[in-house]
Amino acid sequence: MTLSARNKLVGKIEELQSGGVMAHVVIRVGDNLIESVITKRSADEMKLKVGDAVVAIIKSTEVMLEKS
Amino acid sequence: MTLSARNKLVGKIEELQSGGVMAHVVIRVGDNLIESVITKRSADEMKLKVGDAVVAIIKSTEVMLEKS
Amino acid sequence: MTLSARNKLVGKIEELQSGGVMAHVVIRVGDNLIESVITKRSADEMKLKVGDAVVAIIKSTEVMLEKS
Amino acid sequence: MTLSARNKLVGKIEELQSGGVMAHVVIRVGDNLIESVITKRSADEMKLKVGDAVVAIIKSTEVMLEKS
Amino acid sequence: MTLSARNKLVGKIEELQSGGVMAHVVIRVGDNLIESVITKRSADEMKLKVGDAVVAIIKSTEVMLEKS
Amino acid sequence: MTLSARNKLVGKIEELQSGGVMAHVVIRVGDNLIESVITKRSADEMKLKVGDAVVAIIKSTEVMLEKS
Numbered sequence: 001m002t003l004s005a006r007n008k009l010v011g012k013i014e015e016l017q018s019g020g021v022m023a024h025v026v027i028r029v030g031d032n033l034i035e036s037v038i039t040k041r042s043a044d045e046m047k048l049k050v051g052d053a054v055v056a057i058i059k060s061t062e063v064m065l066e067k068s
Numbered sequence: 069m070t071l072s073a074r075n076k077l078v079g080k081i082e083e084l085q086s087g088g089v090m091a092h093v094v095i096r097v098g099d100n101l102i103e104s105v106i107t108k109r110s111a112d113e114m115k116l117k118v119g120d121a122v123v124a125i126i127k128s129t130e131v132m133l134e135k136s
Numbered sequence: 137m138t139l140s141a142r143n144k145l146v147g148k149i150e151e152l153q154s155g156g157v158m159a160h161v162v163i164r165v166g167d168n169l170i171e172s173v174i175t176k177r178s179a180d181e182m183k184l185k186v187g188d189a190v191v192a193i194i195k196s197t198e199v200m201l202e203k204s
Numbered sequence: 205m206t207l208s209a210r211n212k213l214v215g216k217i218e219e220l221q222s223g224g225v226m227a228h229v230v231i232r233v234g235d236n237l238i239e240s241v242i243t244k245r246s247a248d249e250m251k252l253k254v255g256d257a258v259v260a261i262i263k264s265t266e267v268m269l270e271k272s
Numbered sequence: 273m274t275l276s277a278r279n280k281l282v283g284k285i286e287e288l289q290s291g292g293v294m295a296h297v298v299i300r301v302g303d304n305l306i307e308s309v310i311t312k313r314s315a316d317e318m319k320l321k322v323g324d325a326v327v328a329i330i331k332s333t334e335v336m337l338e339k340s
Numbered sequence: 341m342t343l344s345a346r347n348k349l350v351g352k353i354e355e356l357q358s359g360g361v362m363a364h365v366v367i368r369v370g371d372n373l374i375e376s377v378i379t380k381r382s383a384d385e386m387k388l389k390v391g392d393a394v395v396a397i398i399k400s401t402e403v404m405l406e407k408s
Contacts, residue, residue, distance in 0.1 A: 003397075004337040004382040005132075006103040019156020020291020021309065024175060025133060030098045035074040036131035037157065037175060039296060039309060039400055042344040046135050055134040057343075060379055061197050061333050062130035063104035064073075065093060065140040066123040067114050071193075072178040072269040087360025088223025089241065092379060105361065105379060107196055107228060107241060110140040125139075128175055129265050129401050133344040141268075142239040155292020160311060161269060166234045171210040172267035173293065173311060182271050191270040197333050198266035199240035200209075201229060201276040202259040203250050207329075208314040208405040224359025225377065243332055243364060243377060246276040261275075264311055265401050277404075278375040297405060302370045307346040308403035318407050327406040334402035335376035336345075337365060338395040339386050 007058035009034060013050050018043060027056055075126040077102060081118050086111060095124055143194040145170060149186050154179060163192055211262035213238060217254050222247060231260055279330035281306060285322050290315060299328055347398035349374060353390050358383060367396055 011029035018024075023043035027034045034056045048054070079097035086092075091111035095102045102124045116122070147165035154160075159179035163170045170192045184190070215233035222228075227247035231238045238260045252258070283301035290296075295315035299306045306328045320326070351369035358364075363383035367374045374396045388394070 002339050002386070004376075004378040004386060006379060006382060007100075008134075009100055017157060019158065019176075019294075021289060021294045021296045022155075022157045022291065024128070024157045024177065027133070030100070032075075032077055032098070034131060035128040035175070035177075036133055036344075037128045037401075038131075038133055038344040039307070039346060040291075041296065041307075042133075042346060046133070046342070046344060048133070048135065053136050055136060057132040057134055058126055058130060059334070059336055060092070060103040060105045061377075062126060062195070063102060063106075064125040064195055065095070065104055065106055065110075065114070065116070066076075066125055067116065067138050068121050068123060070182070070271050072172075072174040072182060074175060074178060085361060087226075087362065087380075089221060089226045089228045090223065090359075090361045092361045092381065103379070103381075104140075105197075106140040107142060107239070108223075109228065109239075110142060114138070114140060127266075127268055129173075130399070132399055135342050143236075144270075145236055153293060155294065155312075158291075158293045160264070160293045160313065163269070166236070168213055168234070170267060171264040171311070171313075172269055173264045174267075174269055178269075182269070184269070184271065189272050191272060193268040193270055194262055194266060196228070196239040196241045198262060198331075199238060199242075200261040200331055201231070201240055201242055201246075201250070201252070202212075202261055203252065203274050204257050204259060206318070206407050208308075208310040208318060210311060210314060223362075225357060225362045225364045226359065240276075241333075242276040243278060243375070244359075245364065245375075246278060250274070250276060263402070263404055265309075279372075280406075281372055296400070299405070302372070304349055304370070306403060307400040308405055309400045310403075310405055314405075318405070320405070320407065325408050327408060329404040329406055330398055330402060332364070332375040332377045334398060335374060335378075336397040337367070337376055337378055337382075337386070337388070338348075338397055339388065340393050340395060 077124040145192040213260040281328040349396040
């Protein structure tokens, strides 16, 4: 293990929309869609595009729980 | 839609560990394990236990992307 | 209790401004104004507008303290 | 204005509980209780105690909205 | 000590770009560049501009670690 | 570039303290000390110890600015 963030979800980009400073990315992870907002600069530098294989990474302190 | 957070992952608690102030919860979501750190108080008040059906909720600004 | 996030502030939307990807929302909560930045998609899907009753939700790990 | 974080809620500490590394602080802000989790080190260095006047500070990107 | 956030990095603004709602700020801190995304409103109200001395503030729960 | 998080600070662990669920890590980065709170599980699995070379990673949306 090399990164402390405990959540790493392997998926594929389904949609990518850029604004002035931020970019909204939708990723298919199994049966779920994961949505991420990153800087437009990172999206550009990573040359993200629909169909790219990516990993969504989330620090565990950012995950809330709801009991149904 | 009622909550602005865009990521809601339905799963089941596999493991729950409490510390002095925080609790570490592991949730099975399909083929993935999602890990969450919430307050011990919330874990207690929600009476969380292994086997509970829960939804992991994540704001999209907290999701990073890595390109493989 | 059903959601682990410990801060839930009931208020009313006073102002709403959309950018390309994000939306800036100002909420009146008693004597305070709370400001939130969510995705434009959530603001649109929730059909948020000035005057709407909303709850501002904040995970306790995101709250800093300053001693005056 | 000197700090970019847009939410600054003036209150008074009602309760303070320390764990091994983190501390859970409950602050009365008008009719609301705000809960914060900070490092035990900060709580100790700031000499936080029940009754202290504090400001709870929250970055607007950390505030979610729920429509009732 | 007055603010609970444990990371305060003194630097100078090298670049500032505004979008519709957010602003992207690049700060020189010694040998490193720190990048921050804040609301355009805060950037405007603080009258941020290239060359300004600023402090980048980060809550410790937001810092991940990678082992090389 | 492979990770969207824009802040990557190379340093060395100066101090490491574990609680029940979380660990507090102090990293020397040039003239600055960076402090990180990660899960005890990650600290254990990464076998973090004083003297280790690490990279502190921070998403730009988590960086606030203060104008002096």
